[in-house]
Amino acid sequence: MLVELSLLKADPLLAIILIGGSIYIIILLMYLSFQMLRLLFKR
Amino acid sequence: MERITTIQLFTLIMIFEIGSTTLFAQGIGADRDAWIVILISYVIGLGLIWVFTQIPKYYPNKNFSEILTTTLGAKIAKPLLLLFGLYFLSQALHNFYEFGMLINMTALSKTPLLVILYLFIIVIIYILSLGVEVLARTAEILLPYLLLFLIITFIVNFFSETFELDNLLPVLGNGLKPVLAEVYDVVAFPFGEMVVFLMFWHYVNKPALIRKTTFLAVSLATILIMMNLIVMLAVLGPELTANTEIPLLETLLSINIANIITNLDSVAVFIMFFGGFFKTAIHFMGFCLAITWLFNGNKPEWCITIFGLLFPLMAIYRFSGIDDQRWKGSEGGIYSILLFSALPILLLIIIFLKKKNASKKEDTHVS
Numbered sequence: 001m002l003v004e005l006s007l008l009k010a011d012p013l014l015a016i017i018l019i020g021g022s023i024y025i026i027i028l029l030m031y032l033s034f035q036m037l038r039l040l041f042k043r
Numbered sequence: 044m045e046r047i048t049t050i051q052l053f054t055l056i057m058i059f060e061i062g063s064t065t066l067f068a069q070g071i072g073a074d075r076d077a078w079i080v081i082l083i084s085y086v087i088g089l090g091l092i093w094v095f096t097q098i099p100k101y102y103p104n105k106n107f108s109e110i111l112t113t114t115l116g117a118k119i120a121k122p123l124l125l126l127f128g129l130y131f132l133s134q135a136l137h138n139f140y141e142f143g144m145l146i147n148m149t150a151l152s153k154t155p156l157l158v159i160l161y162l163f164i165i166v167i168i169y170i171l172s173l174g175v176e177v178l179a180r181t182a183e184i185l186l187p188y189l190l191l192f193l194i195i196t197f198i199v200n201f202f203s204e205t206f207e208l209d210n211l212l213p214v215l216g217n218g219l220k221p222v223l224a225e226v227y228d229v230v231a232f233p234f235g236e237m238v239v240f241l242m243f244w245h246y247v248n249k250p251a252l253i254r255k256t257t258f259l260a261v262s263l264a265t266i267l268i269m270m271n272l273i274v275m276l277a278v279l280g281p282e283l284t285a286n287t288e289i290p291l292l293e294t295l296l297s298i299n300i301a302n303i304i305t306n307l308d309s310v311a312v313f314i315m316f317f318g319g320f321f322k323t324a325i326h327f328m329g330f331c332l333a334i335t336w337l338f339n340g341n342k343p344e345w346c347i348t349i350f351g352l353l354f355p356l357m358a359i360y361r362f363s364g365i366d367d368q369r370w371k372g373s374e375g376g377i378y379s380i381l382l383f384s385a386l387p388i389l390l391l392i393i394i395f396l397k398k399k400n401a402s403k404k405e406d407t408h409v410s
Contacts, residue, residue, distance in 0.1 A: 007375050013133050013361065014375045020126045021382035027119065028389040035396040039403070 046248040049256045051179035054186040056240070056257055059325055060233050060264035061189065062318035063138060065271055066145070069232070070225040071285045075211050078272050080225045085265045087226065088234025092261055094388050095237055096254040099244040101394050106245045108336035114394050121337060123386075128333030130383045131239055132350075135326035137372050139163065140358040142319025144365045149292060150312045160355035167324050168351040171331070172344045175246050178324055189317050192310050193267060196295060199307065200274045203298045210280045211273065231377045233268070234261070235384035242329040288365070291315070327354070 008015040047055075070080030102110045107127075111120035143160045151159055170178055200206055215222070240257070247253055275290045278297055287293045291314065295307040328343070331350065335343040362368040 004374065007371065010367075011361065011371050011375060013129065013136075014371060014379060017126065017130050017133055017379045018375065018382065020122075021130070021379065021386065024123055024126060024386060025382065025389065028115075028386065028393065031115065031119070032389060032393055032396070035393060035400065039396055039400055 045174050045176045045246055047176055047179040047243075047246045049247065049249055049252045051176075051183050052243075052247050052253070053256050053260045054182040055179050055243075055321070055325065056237070056260035057264050058182050058186055058189060058317065058321040059237075059239075060261055061193070061267055062233065062322040063141065064233050064268050065193070065291050065314055065318060066141075066289055068272060068275055068284045068287075068290050069268065070222075070229045070272075071281070072225045072228075073222045074217065074281045074285075075213075075276055076215055076217070076222050077225070077276065077281075077284075078211070078269050079215070079222050080229050081265060081269045081272060083222065084226050084229035084234060085262075087230045088237075088261065088265075089258065091230070091234055091384055091388075092237055092257055093254070094391050095241055095384075096244075096257055097391055098241065098387060098394065099250055099253055101398065103250040104245055106332075106336065107241045108333070110394075111390075114390065114397060124333050124337055127383065127386075128330050128337065130379055131242075131326045131329035131333060133376070133379065134236065134239070135323050135330060136354070136358050136361055137368065137376060138319055138322040138326060139354065140362045140368050141365070141372075142315060142323065143355075143358070144368070145289060145315055145319070146312065148365070149289070149308060149315075157355055157359065160358060163320070163323075164351050164354050167320070167327060168347055171324060171328050171347045171351075175243065175328065178321075178328065179246075182321060185317055189314060190267075192314050193271070196291075196307070196310060196314070197270055197274055199298055199300065199304060200278055200294060202300060203278065205278045205297045205299075206274075207280075208277050210277050227381065228377055231380040231384065233264075235380045237261070238380075238384045238387060239326055239329045241387065242332050243325075289315075327351070 008018070068077060070077040070084070073080050098110060099105075102113065105113070108120070108124055111124055114120070115123070139160065143156060143163055146163075147154065147156050147159055170181060237257075244250070244253055247256075271291070275284045275294055278294045279287065279290060283293070284290050289311070292308055292311045295311045298307055299305050327347075327350075331343040331346040334346050334350075335341065362371070
Protein backbone atom coordinates (compact mmCIF):
# COMPACT_ATOMS: atom_id res chain seq x y z
CA MET A 1 0.00 0.00 0.00
CA LEU A 2 1.22 3.46 -0.86
CA VAL A 3 -0.08 5.09 2.32
CA GLU A 4 0.01 3.37 5.70
CA LEU A 5 -3.32 2.76 7.42
CA SER A 6 -1.95 4.24 10.66
CA LEU A 7 -1.42 7.51 8.83
CA LEU A 8 -5.01 7.59 7.62
CA LYS A 9 -6.22 6.88 11.15
CA ALA A 10 -4.00 9.62 12.56
CA ASP A 11 -5.15 12.18 10.02
CA PRO A 12 -8.89 11.94 9.14
CA LEU A 13 -8.74 15.00 6.86
CA LEU A 14 -6.02 13.36 4.78
CA ALA A 15 -8.02 10.13 4.72
CA ILE A 16 -11.12 11.95 3.39
CA ILE A 17 -9.05 13.70 0.73
CA LEU A 18 -7.22 10.58 -0.41
CA ILE A 19 -10.26 8.30 -0.44
CA GLY A 20 -12.53 10.95 -1.97
CA GLY A 21 -9.91 11.87 -4.57
CA SER A 22 -9.43 8.22 -5.55
CA ILE A 23 -13.19 7.72 -5.90
CA TYR A 24 -13.36 10.81 -8.10
CA ILE A 25 -10.54 9.56 -10.31
CA ILE A 26 -12.67 6.44 -10.95
CA ILE A 27 -15.84 8.51 -11.53
CA LEU A 28 -14.05 10.79 -13.99
CA LEU A 29 -12.51 7.83 -15.80
CA MET A 30 -15.98 6.31 -16.18
CA TYR A 31 -17.37 9.64 -17.38
CA LEU A 32 -14.47 9.91 -19.81
CA SER A 33 -15.06 6.47 -21.29
CA PHE A 34 -18.76 7.31 -21.63
CA GLN A 35 -17.87 10.47 -23.56
CA MET A 36 -15.46 8.53 -25.76
CA LEU A 37 -18.10 5.94 -26.57
CA ARG A 38 -20.53 8.70 -27.45
CA LEU A 39 -17.98 10.23 -29.77
CA LEU A 40 -17.24 6.88 -31.40
CA PHE A 41 -20.78 5.72 -32.00
CA LYS A 42 -22.45 8.99 -32.85
CA ARG A 43 -22.72 10.03 -36.43
CA MET B 44 -15.44 42.21 -10.29
CA GLU B 45 -11.94 42.13 -8.83
CA ARG B 46 -9.13 41.86 -11.35
CA ILE B 47 -5.42 41.15 -11.06
CA THR B 48 -2.82 42.10 -13.63
CA THR B 49 -0.45 39.62 -15.23
CA ILE B 50 2.45 41.15 -13.28
CA GLN B 51 0.56 40.52 -10.05
CA LEU B 52 -0.13 36.94 -11.15
CA PHE B 53 3.57 36.57 -11.92
CA THR B 54 4.56 37.76 -8.44
CA LEU B 55 1.95 35.55 -6.74
CA ILE B 56 3.20 32.47 -8.58
CA MET B 57 6.86 33.31 -7.91
CA ILE B 58 6.30 33.74 -4.15
CA PHE B 59 4.08 30.65 -4.08
CA GLU B 60 6.66 28.49 -5.84
CA ILE B 61 9.64 29.75 -3.85
CA GLY B 62 7.46 29.66 -0.71
CA SER B 63 8.39 26.76 1.47
CA THR B 64 10.80 25.15 -0.99
CA THR B 65 13.62 27.28 0.43
CA LEU B 66 13.12 25.46 3.73
CA PHE B 67 13.59 21.95 2.41
CA ALA B 68 16.33 20.33 0.48
CA GLN B 69 14.13 19.13 -2.37
CA GLY B 70 15.10 15.76 -3.84
CA ILE B 71 17.89 15.26 -1.30
CA GLY B 72 17.30 11.50 -1.54
CA ALA B 73 19.39 11.74 -4.71
CA ASP B 74 22.26 13.07 -2.57
CA ARG B 75 24.52 15.55 -4.39
CA ASP B 76 22.44 15.22 -7.57
CA ALA B 77 19.37 16.79 -5.97
CA TRP B 78 19.62 19.77 -8.32
CA ILE B 79 19.22 17.43 -11.32
CA VAL B 80 16.00 16.13 -9.71
CA ILE B 81 14.67 19.70 -9.73
CA LEU B 82 15.59 20.09 -13.39
CA ILE B 83 13.82 16.89 -14.49
CA SER B 84 10.79 17.61 -12.29
CA TYR B 85 10.58 21.09 -13.80
CA VAL B 86 10.16 19.61 -17.29
CA ILE B 87 7.37 17.27 -16.08
CA GLY B 88 5.91 20.10 -13.97
CA LEU B 89 5.63 22.27 -17.08
CA GLY B 90 3.38 19.59 -18.60
CA LEU B 91 1.12 19.76 -15.54
CA ILE B 92 1.07 23.55 -15.66
CA TRP B 93 0.16 23.38 -19.36
CA VAL B 94 -2.91 21.37 -18.33
CA PHE B 95 -3.83 23.81 -15.53
CA THR B 96 -3.56 26.78 -17.90
CA GLN B 97 -5.41 25.05 -20.76
CA ILE B 98 -8.67 24.81 -18.76
CA PRO B 99 -9.27 28.62 -18.63
CA LYS B 100 -8.61 28.78 -22.39
CA TYR B 101 -11.81 26.78 -22.97
CA TYR B 102 -13.81 28.84 -20.48
CA PRO B 103 -12.31 32.33 -20.17
CA ASN B 104 -13.82 34.47 -17.37
CA LYS B 105 -15.64 31.51 -15.80
CA ASN B 106 -14.68 30.52 -12.28
CA PHE B 107 -13.63 26.97 -11.42
CA SER B 108 -17.01 26.08 -9.93
CA GLU B 109 -18.80 27.18 -13.12
CA ILE B 110 -16.32 25.23 -15.25
CA LEU B 111 -16.91 22.07 -13.19
CA THR B 112 -20.70 22.46 -13.29
CA THR B 113 -20.74 23.12 -17.04
CA THR B 114 -18.50 20.14 -17.73
CA LEU B 115 -19.72 17.50 -15.28
CA GLY B 116 -23.17 18.67 -14.16
CA ALA B 117 -24.03 19.89 -10.67
CA LYS B 118 -24.36 16.43 -9.10
CA ILE B 119 -20.79 15.42 -9.84
CA ALA B 120 -19.32 18.92 -9.71
CA LYS B 121 -20.43 19.98 -6.21
CA PRO B 122 -18.83 17.12 -4.23
CA LEU B 123 -15.69 17.48 -6.35
CA LEU B 124 -15.54 21.18 -5.51
CA LEU B 125 -15.89 20.31 -1.82
CA LEU B 126 -13.05 17.80 -2.14
CA PHE B 127 -10.85 20.40 -3.80
CA GLY B 128 -11.75 22.77 -0.97
CA LEU B 129 -10.77 20.21 1.66
CA TYR B 130 -7.50 19.55 -0.14
CA PHE B 131 -6.73 23.30 -0.12
CA LEU B 132 -7.62 23.41 3.58
CA SER B 133 -5.27 20.52 4.26
CA GLN B 134 -2.42 22.20 2.38
CA ALA B 135 -3.10 25.52 4.10
CA LEU B 136 -3.01 23.82 7.51
CA HIS B 137 0.31 22.15 6.66
CA ASN B 138 1.94 25.42 5.61
CA PHE B 139 0.39 27.39 8.42
CA TYR B 140 1.50 25.03 11.17
CA GLU B 141 4.94 24.50 9.70
CA PHE B 142 5.74 28.17 9.39
CA GLY B 143 4.27 29.02 12.77
CA MET B 144 6.37 26.28 14.30
CA LEU B 145 9.52 27.33 12.46
CA ILE B 146 9.14 30.91 13.62
CA ASN B 147 8.59 29.55 17.11
CA MET B 148 11.80 27.50 16.83
CA THR B 149 14.01 30.14 15.27
CA ALA B 150 12.89 33.60 16.32
CA LEU B 151 10.23 33.55 19.07
CA SER B 152 11.18 30.54 21.14
CA LYS B 153 9.55 31.78 24.37
CA THR B 154 6.23 32.76 22.79
CA PRO B 155 3.46 30.13 22.89
CA LEU B 156 2.75 28.62 19.48
CA LEU B 157 -0.94 29.54 19.63
CA VAL B 158 -0.09 33.24 20.00
CA ILE B 159 2.19 33.12 16.94
CA LEU B 160 -0.47 31.28 14.95
CA TYR B 161 -3.18 33.78 15.91
CA LEU B 162 -0.96 36.76 15.03
CA PHE B 163 -0.22 35.03 11.72
CA ILE B 164 -3.88 34.31 10.90
CA ILE B 165 -5.17 37.76 11.87
CA VAL B 166 -2.94 39.30 9.19
CA ILE B 167 -4.13 36.68 6.69
CA ILE B 168 -7.81 37.29 7.56
CA TYR B 169 -7.32 41.04 7.19
CA ILE B 170 -5.62 40.80 3.78
CA LEU B 171 -7.92 38.12 2.37
CA SER B 172 -11.10 39.87 3.47
CA LEU B 173 -9.95 42.87 1.41
CA GLY B 174 -9.91 40.59 -1.63
CA VAL B 175 -7.62 38.70 -3.99
CA GLU B 176 -6.53 41.96 -5.57
CA VAL B 177 -5.05 43.18 -2.27
CA LEU B 178 -3.26 39.87 -1.76
CA ALA B 179 -1.80 40.14 -5.27
CA ARG B 180 -0.73 43.75 -4.71
CA THR B 181 0.93 42.78 -1.42
CA ALA B 182 2.85 40.09 -3.31
CA GLU B 183 3.81 42.66 -5.92
CA ILE B 184 5.27 44.91 -3.23
CA LEU B 185 7.04 42.17 -1.26
CA LEU B 186 8.50 40.01 -4.03
CA PRO B 187 11.45 42.35 -4.76
CA TYR B 188 12.49 42.19 -1.08
CA LEU B 189 12.18 38.39 -1.03
CA LEU B 190 14.29 38.12 -4.19
CA LEU B 191 16.81 40.62 -2.84
CA PHE B 192 17.23 38.65 0.38
CA LEU B 193 17.51 35.36 -1.48
CA ILE B 194 20.12 36.72 -3.89
CA ILE B 195 22.04 38.31 -1.00
CA THR B 196 22.01 34.88 0.67
CA PHE B 197 23.47 33.28 -2.46
CA ILE B 198 26.16 35.96 -2.90
CA VAL B 199 27.21 36.00 0.75
CA ASN B 200 27.35 32.21 0.80
CA PHE B 201 29.43 32.20 -2.35
CA PHE B 202 32.10 34.37 -0.71
CA SER B 203 31.96 32.48 2.57
CA GLU B 204 34.85 30.17 3.58
CA THR B 205 32.45 27.24 3.92
CA PHE B 206 31.38 27.28 0.26
CA GLU B 207 32.83 24.19 -1.47
CA LEU B 208 31.55 23.55 -4.99
CA ASP B 209 33.39 20.20 -4.91
CA ASN B 210 30.56 18.93 -2.66
CA LEU B 211 28.48 18.61 -5.83
CA LEU B 212 30.94 16.28 -7.53
CA PRO B 213 30.82 13.68 -9.00
CA VAL B 214 27.72 14.50 -11.02
CA LEU B 215 25.42 11.45 -11.31
CA GLY B 216 27.96 9.43 -9.31
CA ASN B 217 25.25 6.96 -8.24
CA GLY B 218 23.62 6.79 -11.67
CA LEU B 219 20.17 7.99 -12.73
CA LYS B 220 18.13 5.63 -10.54
CA PRO B 221 18.18 7.61 -7.26
CA VAL B 222 17.48 10.78 -9.23
CA LEU B 223 14.40 9.30 -10.93
CA ALA B 224 13.17 7.86 -7.62
CA GLU B 225 12.93 11.38 -6.20
CA VAL B 226 11.27 12.99 -9.22
CA TYR B 227 7.62 12.32 -8.33
CA ASP B 228 8.13 13.97 -4.93
CA VAL B 229 9.39 17.19 -6.49
CA VAL B 230 6.82 17.13 -9.31
CA ALA B 231 4.16 17.19 -6.60
CA PHE B 232 5.89 19.77 -4.44
CA PRO B 233 6.10 22.55 -5.64
CA PHE B 234 4.90 22.09 -9.25
CA GLY B 235 1.75 20.03 -8.61
CA GLU B 236 0.71 22.44 -5.87
CA MET B 237 0.06 24.99 -8.62
CA VAL B 238 -3.37 23.33 -8.96
CA VAL B 239 -4.66 25.91 -6.43
CA PHE B 240 -4.34 28.60 -9.11
CA LEU B 241 -7.31 27.02 -10.94
CA MET B 242 -9.35 28.98 -8.39
CA PHE B 243 -7.72 32.27 -9.40
CA TRP B 244 -7.38 32.22 -13.21
CA HIS B 245 -10.71 34.03 -13.73
CA TYR B 246 -9.41 37.04 -11.80
CA VAL B 247 -6.65 37.71 -14.37
CA ASN B 248 -7.43 40.71 -16.56
CA LYS B 249 -5.76 39.26 -19.68
CA PRO B 250 -6.68 35.55 -19.88
CA ALA B 251 -4.65 35.14 -23.07
CA LEU B 252 -1.42 35.83 -21.16
CA ILE B 253 -2.02 33.40 -18.27
CA ARG B 254 0.09 30.57 -19.70
CA LYS B 255 3.01 32.76 -20.75
CA THR B 256 3.11 34.48 -17.35
CA THR B 257 2.84 31.21 -15.44
CA PHE B 258 5.59 29.50 -17.44
CA LEU B 259 7.88 32.50 -16.96
CA ALA B 260 7.23 32.72 -13.21
CA VAL B 261 7.67 28.98 -12.67
CA SER B 262 10.88 28.93 -14.73
CA LEU B 263 12.41 31.79 -12.74
CA ALA B 264 11.30 30.23 -9.46
CA THR B 265 12.88 26.92 -10.51
CA ILE B 266 16.21 28.64 -11.19
CA LEU B 267 16.08 30.16 -7.69
CA ILE B 268 15.11 26.84 -6.08
CA MET B 269 17.99 25.14 -7.89
CA MET B 270 20.48 27.82 -6.88
CA ASN B 271 19.25 27.55 -3.31
CA LEU B 272 19.83 23.81 -3.36
CA ILE B 273 23.28 24.14 -4.90
CA VAL B 274 24.23 26.65 -2.17
CA MET B 275 22.93 24.31 0.55
CA LEU B 276 24.87 21.37 -0.88
CA ALA B 277 28.02 23.39 -1.39
CA VAL B 278 27.98 24.81 2.14
CA LEU B 279 26.62 21.93 4.24
CA GLY B 280 27.43 18.91 2.05
CA PRO B 281 24.80 16.28 1.15
CA GLU B 282 24.70 14.47 4.54
CA LEU B 283 24.17 17.55 6.68
CA THR B 284 21.70 19.03 4.17
CA ALA B 285 19.61 15.86 4.37
CA ASN B 286 19.65 15.69 8.17
CA THR B 287 19.18 19.34 9.12
CA GLU B 288 15.69 20.53 10.12
CA ILE B 289 16.02 23.87 8.28
CA PRO B 290 19.01 23.74 5.90
CA LEU B 291 18.64 27.37 4.81
CA LEU B 292 19.00 28.56 8.38
CA GLU B 293 22.05 26.38 8.98
CA THR B 294 23.60 27.69 5.77
CA LEU B 295 23.11 31.28 6.86
CA LEU B 296 24.37 30.61 10.37
CA SER B 297 27.55 29.13 8.98
CA ILE B 298 28.41 32.34 7.12
CA ASN B 299 31.37 34.20 8.49
CA ILE B 300 33.04 36.76 6.30
CA ALA B 301 36.04 38.30 8.09
CA ASN B 302 34.15 38.11 11.42
CA ILE B 303 32.03 41.04 10.22
CA ILE B 304 29.14 39.48 8.32
CA THR B 305 27.79 36.79 10.69
CA ASN B 306 24.50 35.67 12.31
CA LEU B 307 22.31 36.21 9.27
CA ASP B 308 19.45 34.13 10.68
CA SER B 309 17.09 37.12 10.53
CA VAL B 310 17.39 36.97 6.73
CA ALA B 311 16.30 33.31 6.81
CA VAL B 312 13.34 34.17 9.06
CA PHE B 313 12.29 36.91 6.62
CA ILE B 314 12.43 34.54 3.65
CA MET B 315 10.58 31.84 5.60
CA PHE B 316 7.86 34.16 6.87
CA PHE B 317 6.91 35.63 3.51
CA GLY B 318 7.03 32.30 1.73
CA GLY B 319 4.86 30.67 4.39
CA PHE B 320 2.49 33.61 4.57
CA PHE B 321 1.65 33.56 0.87
CA LYS B 322 1.43 29.79 0.58
CA THR B 323 -0.98 29.66 3.51
CA ALA B 324 -2.98 32.65 2.29
CA ILE B 325 -3.36 31.34 -1.29
CA HIS B 326 -4.42 27.85 -0.17
CA PHE B 327 -6.76 29.26 2.47
CA MET B 328 -8.33 31.60 -0.08
CA GLY B 329 -8.74 28.61 -2.42
CA PHE B 330 -10.61 26.78 0.34
CA CYS B 331 -12.82 29.76 1.18
CA LEU B 332 -13.67 30.34 -2.50
CA ALA B 333 -14.58 26.67 -2.91
CA ILE B 334 -16.90 26.76 0.13
CA THR B 335 -18.48 30.04 -0.99
CA TRP B 336 -19.12 28.75 -4.52
CA LEU B 337 -20.47 25.51 -3.11
CA PHE B 338 -23.32 27.49 -1.56
CA ASN B 339 -23.68 29.67 -4.66
CA GLY B 340 -22.38 32.70 -2.79
CA ASN B 341 -20.02 35.30 -4.13
CA LYS B 342 -18.62 36.92 -1.00
CA PRO B 343 -16.05 34.77 0.81
CA GLU B 344 -15.49 37.27 3.68
CA TRP B 345 -17.67 35.39 6.19
CA CYS B 346 -15.99 32.12 5.42
CA ILE B 347 -12.55 33.75 5.72
CA THR B 348 -13.37 35.20 9.15
CA ILE B 349 -15.10 32.16 10.66
CA PHE B 350 -12.68 29.52 9.40
CA GLY B 351 -9.76 31.89 9.91
CA LEU B 352 -10.50 32.24 13.62
CA LEU B 353 -10.79 28.45 13.93
CA PHE B 354 -7.71 27.84 11.83
CA PRO B 355 -5.00 27.88 14.57
CA LEU B 356 -7.11 25.51 16.69
CA MET B 357 -7.54 23.17 13.73
CA ALA B 358 -3.78 23.25 13.08
CA ILE B 359 -2.92 22.45 16.70
CA TYR B 360 -5.56 19.71 16.82
CA ARG B 361 -4.28 18.16 13.59
CA PHE B 362 -0.54 18.20 14.29
CA SER B 363 1.15 17.34 17.55
CA GLY B 364 4.57 18.68 16.55
CA ILE B 365 6.80 19.51 13.61
CA ASP B 366 7.85 15.85 13.22
CA ASP B 367 4.21 14.74 13.13
CA GLN B 368 3.43 17.43 10.55
CA ARG B 369 6.39 16.45 8.36
CA TRP B 370 5.48 12.75 8.65
CA LYS B 371 1.90 13.45 7.54
CA GLY B 372 3.15 15.80 4.82
CA SER B 373 5.78 13.54 3.33
CA GLU B 374 3.93 10.21 3.65
CA GLY B 375 0.39 11.20 2.70
CA GLY B 376 0.53 14.85 1.68
CA ILE B 377 2.56 14.17 -1.46
CA TYR B 378 -0.02 11.62 -2.65
CA SER B 379 -2.85 14.06 -2.06
CA ILE B 380 -1.04 16.68 -4.17
CA LEU B 381 -0.41 14.15 -6.96
CA LEU B 382 -4.04 13.04 -6.83
CA PHE B 383 -5.46 16.56 -7.03
CA SER B 384 -3.06 17.61 -9.77
CA ALA B 385 -4.08 14.51 -11.76
CA LEU B 386 -7.80 15.34 -11.54
CA PRO B 387 -7.49 18.42 -13.81
CA ILE B 388 -5.83 16.23 -16.47
CA LEU B 389 -8.95 14.05 -16.61
CA LEU B 390 -11.11 17.15 -16.46
CA LEU B 391 -9.29 18.65 -19.43
CA ILE B 392 -9.72 15.48 -21.51
CA ILE B 393 -13.46 15.47 -20.68
CA ILE B 394 -13.76 19.16 -21.66
CA PHE B 395 -11.96 18.42 -24.92
CA LEU B 396 -14.21 15.45 -25.74
CA LYS B 397 -17.36 17.38 -24.86
CA LYS B 398 -16.33 20.24 -27.12
CA LYS B 399 -15.61 17.76 -29.88
CA ASN B 400 -19.00 16.08 -29.33
CA ALA B 401 -20.71 19.46 -29.49
CA SER B 402 -18.92 20.47 -32.70
CA LYS B 403 -19.84 17.11 -34.28
CA LYS B 404 -23.46 17.72 -33.35
CA GLU B 405 -23.33 21.15 -35.02
CA ASP B 406 -21.80 19.63 -38.15
CA THR B 407 -24.60 17.06 -38.48
CA HIS B 408 -27.20 19.83 -38.01
CA VAL B 409 -25.63 21.92 -40.78
CA SER B 410 -25.37 19.01 -43.23
